[in-house]
Amino acid sequence: MRIDTNKLAAYYADAPADVSLADLDLARMPSHVSIIMDGNGRWAEARGLDRSRGHVAGVDALREAVTTSVRLGLDAFSVYAFSTENWRRPQREVDLLMHLFATTLVKELPLFHQENVRLRFLGDLTALPERTRKVFQQGLDETADHTGMTFALAVNYGARAEIVRAARMIAEEVAAGRLAPADVDEELVGDRLYTAGLPDPDLLIRTSGELRLSNYLLWQLAYTEFYVTDTLWPDFDRWDYLRAVVAFQRRSRRFGGVSGA
Numbered sequence: 092m093r094i095d096t097n098k099l100a101a102y103y104a105d106a107p108a109d110v111s112l113a114d115l116d117l118a119r120m121p122s123h124v125s126i127i128m129d130g131n132g133r134w135a136e137a138r139g140l141d142r143s144r145g146h147v148a149g150v151d152a153l154r155e156a157v158t159t160s161v162r163l164g165l166d167a168f169s170v171y172a173f174s175t176e177n178w179r180r181p182q183r184e185v186d187l188l189m190h191l192f193a194t195t196l197v198k199e200l201p202l203f204h205q206e207n208v209r210l211r212f213l214g215d216l217t218a219l220p221e222r223t224r225k226v227f228q229q230g231l232d233e234t235a236d237h238t239g240m241t242f243a244l245a246v247n248y249g250a251r252a253e254i255v256r257a258a259r260m261i262a263e264e265v266a267a268g269r270l271a272p273a274d275v276d277e278e279l280v281g282d283r284l285y286t287a288g289l290p291d292p293d294l295l296i297r298t299s300g301e302l303r304l305s306n307y308l309l310w311q312l313a314y315t316e317f318y319v320t321d322t323l324w325p326d327f328d329r330w331d332y333l334r335a336v337v338a339f340q341r342r343s344r345r346f347g348g349v350s351g352a
């Protein structure tokens with residue numbers, strides 16, 4: 092994707108002391124950045140607020156991260172919003188999250204139009220409340236012909252469930268005679284995942300300091316660079332995002348080979 096350097100410079104004015112746009116190498120930009128947005132609950136608890144307030148604040152951080160991703164010229168930006176394990180949370184919190192997904196999506200459609208962002212979802216949406224599903228479908232329909240960045244929202248997503256689903260689909264195709272076992276290769280498996288057609292993430296960011304994947308994109312992260320920050324998700328802003336991308340650009344990605352070869 093092309094970067095609008097004027098817009099980028101305006102977006103990244105007023106730099107803090109430790110990082111600035113000059114640190115960014117525009118020739119080494121990631122194509123796909125993914126974020127495990129974690130720490131909403133701790134953000135709220137630290138302020139003596141209900142966890143739900145953390146999720147509401149997290150929406151603002153997500154809006155900024157989408158805009159940042161567009162300004163950085165990414166092809167794809169994905170976020171982990173709700174895992175298959177998050178159903179274990181108190182019903183009240185689950186209900187609030189489902190409600191937030193629906194209301195936020197409607198509210199942000201103008202941003203997706205303005206920035207030419209195409210929406211997609213990763214995960215099993217059939218288990219979501221009807222209103223949430225309807226709004227998600229509306230988002231898909233309204234952005235289907237957008238040609239800019241893809242924004243992928245992982246909701247009721249679990250990597251193991253995704254791989255099981257792909258295996259089952261492939262088994263059915265083999266059983267029906269449409270595929271031979273020898274046709275099954277990495278590309279074919281990748282095409283049966285929710286992320287089909289998206290490049291693998293170059294950079295995975297996790298906020299709030301946890302050093303785990305929590306069942307996120309197990310297949311797709313095979314060669315992704317990881318960046319973990321202690322910043323809690325509602326506090327994560329364009330500067331934290333820039334720090335992560337700058338750190339990513341300083342890594343040597345060898346993909347099993349040797350440096351510089």
Ligand code: IPE
Nearest residue numbers: 128129130131132133134172
């Ligand atoms: C991430 O924040 C948001 C979701 C998982 C939906 P958490 O709600 O996990 O926040 P912590 O980890 O409890 O602080």
Ligand code: IPE
Nearest residue numbers: 127128129171172173174305
């Ligand atoms: C991972 O965060 C899921 C999302 C960010 C949606 P969690 O807060 O659910 O992960 P654990 O429970 O700490 O592993």
Ligand code: MG
Nearest residue numbers: 129130131132
């Ligand atoms: Mg958490």
